Amino acid sequence: MTQRIRKKLATRPVIILIVAIVAILAAASTWWYYSTPADRALALTKIRSITIFGLLAGGAYALLALGFTLIYGVSEVVNMAHGALYMLGAYVFFALTVSFAPGEMLVRFEPVLLDLRLALILAVILAAIMGAIIYRLVIHPIMGDLLATLVATIGIGIIFQEIMLIQFGAHGTRRVAAFVPGSITILGESVEWNTILSFALSLVFFIGLWIFLSKAKIGKAMRAIAQDREVAMLMGINTERLCMLTMAIAASLAAVAGIMITSARHAYAYPYMWYAPLYMSFAIVILGGLGSIKGTFMGAFIIGYAEIAVTFMAPEVVFLKDAVALGIMVLVLLIRPKGIFGKRIEMEE
């Protein structure tokens, strides 16, 4: 009996989602029955803000984790330098747009050196070139060795961190410029345009990647590599060059995520900023299933909603926000050891 249930759970991940939604609805309805009207009004506002901000946070996380899952899906490389490329994007964007005096506190400023869009494009191109170089010099000689890849790429992350430390200093006293100033009111919540822009960008990249992988010739070749590397090589696909291209795409996605997220949150760019996004992208990617783009998108929204729910419903444990996200990941893995959509890119159409 239990085996049959387990088999069904393994083949149909949607069942878990439906059960979870039903459980949440049941809990909510019992609460609704026993609560006072004032409580209900407060809860409604909270639910509204959780819905909006969770959606936006999920979009940002999806943008963050897409590159990570793409490079794993195509060439089975767990790329720990993803966080470093995220940081590189943010720092280069910041260095191109803002001229600063050391130690000066900048809150809002006009772009001084370059147009913001031009700076974005330049930073992304630089990150893509950097990703290709990293692939060629470091990852390619040790392909297939999981442990060596992990250690070498985390080493790259540390090198980037120290270079940024030398070049820009340890303190996060500067901020990345805002793309679109101002905010808009949606359902009584004031949301900044920047956040919406990053959400839209993540949607665009998700759909674009999907179409690229299913329609374009290079995308099809990438899926062929994911399916069987040697046979793809026999079919005349230049696997090395394509893996390098994949790494470049992943790196540029990381850089876009770095620029958009840091500018949307008005966050400081500081040398240790690459750890947190790296962990979050792990949690997301594992939750969704390594190498599955659909799963990554799903995982991003689950983690985003969980984090925002913790911040709004229990503000006193906001320190435990990361722990909650990672705990959800561990719980999901206990039920499904390969994530919700534990498939690889080749299987998705």
Added chain:
Amino acid sequence: MATYFRRVYLSFAEHVLDVPPRLLASMIFLILLAYPITKPPLTILYVLSVANIMAIFAASWDLLVGRTGQMNLGHALFFGTAAYATALFCKFFNLQLWVTIPLGALIGVSVALIIGFPCLRVKGPYLALVTLTFPLILISVVKYFREITGGEEPIINPRFFPGLPMYGKQLADYYLTLALLFVSGVILYKIANSRMGIVMVSILDNELASKACGINVTKYKLLAFAISGLFGSLAGAFMTHMGSGASVNYNTYLGVALSFQAIIIAIFGGVGTIYGPIAAAYILVILDMYGLGKIFGWFASNNLIPASIIQIESSMHWIMYTLVIIILIIKWPRGIGRFTTDKLKDLQEARELEERGKHIWKTYKRKKEESEHASTRS
């Protein structure tokens, strides 16, 4: 020139590396035991104590990953849990050190078993990334219970033998960690080469096949977690009593950098050989904490590099260290432990071949002489 180096290397290999490994290990241990006779400065003693601790830590990681193949990237979890447990026992219950360290180790083992259960289900990169997250969860828990754990402030622990003078304390640290290293190194090596170790290697090679052979895979995986957790947490518990308290930081207890340091040391030493990580810990920790700084200082004092680099020395130090690691991983993936054993095997084979060749040459000569004899007689 190259031939000269080759001859030097060959004579070195023939005369120094040729002693039995057990004798070599005990000789090195005796040298380390006698080293404080030369009255080294405090910093060197401290560096050597840290090297001892890191050697135990990396060797315990090696037993888990090199033998069973359970890819554990969060080994700092055991280290940090034991460190915090001993520190909190010392702070709140005023227990003696000789009680708190075993208690901390016990808690470390139980944590290892607790996380071992969920880790049985996941494999490969999933396991690696899941184990990486456990210390992170613990870090945010430590930060949350600020009143008890002090948050990011370290908990300062009493040192071993607080009555001694400064140098005596450091000497006591050195000898205690060296004794711990000796005992745990021998135990780990014996376990790795016993029947249990062979079973663990079979799980690493092919889990399904070893299951089919009637091996209880679950039991051995959990055992590997428990043993590895025991020695990892012993290292952590000793480390808290060496001057720096338990704290949450990037580089110290519970940090990702600590887990990765163990992995780097084990890879450099050769994954799966217990003695490799122990040797590599000495090389890398001394290079990391003492050697690189000296090298930079020498270059700067001879005006070979600008003195401004000294100001950013810690950054340059990290960059150099990681570059060395990356190059070593790419160019020399088998590690020094396996490299040495390979060379020794080559040497033995060469000697056997040589002897066989001598034997063949002798018989050939004898036969030739006999035939010549016969021909001359006839």
